[in-house]
Amino acid sequence: MGSSAWVDTTLDLNINPFHHGNKALRTKSEGEMADSDVKLPFKQENADLVEELNRIKAENKKLTEMLTALGHCYNDLQNKFMELVTINSDNEVSTSKKRKAECEDYSPNMIGFSNGNKETSCSDEDSCKMPRECIKTTISRTYVRTNPSDNSLIVRDGYQWRKYGQKVTKDNPSPRAYFKCSFAPSCPVKRKVQRSAEDPSVLVATYEGVHNHAHPSPSEVAILSPKCSAKPVSCASTRPSAPTATLALMQPGGYGDGAKKKTQEVDDAPAAIQQVLVQHMAASLTRNPNFTAALAAAISGRDIDEMRIG
DNA sequence: CGTGTTTGACCAGCGC
DNA sequence: GCGCTGGTCAAACACG
Numbered sequence: 001m002g003s004s005a006w007v008d009t010t011l012d013l014n015i016n017p018f019h020h021g022n023k024a025l026r027t028k029s030e031g032e033m034a035d036s037d038v039k040l041p042f043k044q045e046n047a048d049l050v051e052e053l054n055r056i057k058a059e060n061k062k063l064t065e066m067l068t069a070l071g072h073c074y075n076d077l078q079n080k081f082m083e084l085v086t087i088n089s090d091n092e093v094s095t096s097k098k099r100k101a102e103c104e105d106y107s108p109n110m111i112g113f114s115n116g117n118k119e120t121s122c123s124d125e126d127s128c129k130m131p132r133e134c135i136k137t138t139i140s141r142t143y144v145r146t147n148p149s150d151n152s153l154i155v156r157d158g159y160q161w162r163k164y165g166q167k168v169t170k171d172n173p174s175p176r177a178y179f180k181c182s183f184a185p186s187c188p189v190k191r192k193v194q195r196s197a198e199d200p201s202v203l204v205a206t207y208e209g210v211h212n213h214a215h216p217s218p219s220e221v222a223i224l225s226p227k228c229s230a231k232p233v234s235c236a237s238t239r240p241s242a243p244t245a246t247l248a249l250m251q252p253g254g255y256g257d258g259a260k261k262k263t264q265e266v267d268d269a270p271a272a273i274q275q276v277l278v279q280h281m282a283a284s285l286t287r288n289p290n291f292t293a294a295l296a297a298a299i300s301g302r303d304i305d306e307m308r309i310g
Numbered sequence: 311c312g313t314g315t316t317t318g319a320c321c322a323g324c325g326c
Numbered sequence: 327g328c329g330c331t332g333g334t335c336a337a338a339c340a341c342g
Contacts, residue, residue, distance in 0.1 A: 163315060165334060178333070182314090192333095 142205040143196070153177040153193045155205045161191055172197040184213035 144155050153166075153175070161179035168175045174195035181187040189209040196202040 162313095164336095166316075167332065167334095170331065176332085190333095 138208070138210045140207045142207065144203045144205060145201055146203055153195070153203065155191075155193055155203055157205070159183050159189075159211065169194070174200065181211060184211070187212055 162182035165178040176194035179191040181189040
């Protein structure tokens with residue numbers, strides 16, 4: 001968040017079209033002010049206004065979509081930050097890993113943020129020091145916040161998992177559940193799910209391996225595991241090449257009722273907090289040069305298209 | 311009856 | 327070698 005370089009990122013979103021060099025609108029406003037001096041025929045003026053209105057509507061729709069997408073990204077980013085804090089606290093108190101099996105190429109997947117690409121950057125010294133043999137298997141971790149009162153160890157990520165074991169481990173009072181991907185018979189991916197010892201409301205899902213099949217669509221998941229969709233658990237989604245999970249806690253429209261519950265949990269959040277988040281998000285976005293650049297590109301792209309049509 | 315879950319038993323790696 | 331621990335297997339069980 002080092003936004004030391006402050007640039008004038010004031011967004012000109014054409015919110016007030018009267019300030020723009022819009023001939024039609026300016027003509028109208030001028031015409032309203034000097035109603036005796038109407039030069040354009042009314043039909044032509046009306047057509048221009050309708051065209052302008054349609055253009056603004058389209059622009060508004062596009063911006064709304066972008067804002068929605070960015071809102072999702074923001075939520076994911078916030079979750080990422082929270083999980084980073086959790087990871088740091090875990091690392092501070094975690095005991096030394098004894099077993100070879102635990103020599104893992106951990107890339108703590110921040111829920112829904114890797115966008116299908118595993119974060120394999122060696123920013124962490126430990127991961128760079130990993131022996132070569134330990135990096136053979138693709139292992140990633142996902143943290144999913146759930147209701148602490150919910151005892152289930154189910155993390156819905158879009159894949160179909162078959163539970164094949166459960167163990168109580170030494171360093172954690174909560175049991176660890178072992179899952180295999182059952183969406184494809186030959187899929188080698190395994191998953192371990194265990195509640196965080198520090199924060200019982202956080203489920204830690206450790207993915208091992210890479211799916212050798214495509215990510216099932218929500219409809220496929222619903223067909224293959226109708227029972228799963230009815231369970232009130234957190235919903236996460238993964239991508240085929242990299243088992244990442246997307247927290248649906250703050251995403252409207254997840255898979256099934258589980259997502260509904262989580263959405264409701266978000267709805268239950270104090271409105272003040274949500275307002276602060278929205279303000280913070282808006283402030284962050286307007287400060288972000290990437291956002292303004294993307295927005296400008298989108299708008300300019302639309303203009304080009306309209307010019308082609310016109 | 312088919313499918314998924316549970317759970318105790320078993321196996322293998324690691325430290326002492 | 328022995329014990330501890332994590333991971334896996336498979337029979338029993340539950341559920342629709």
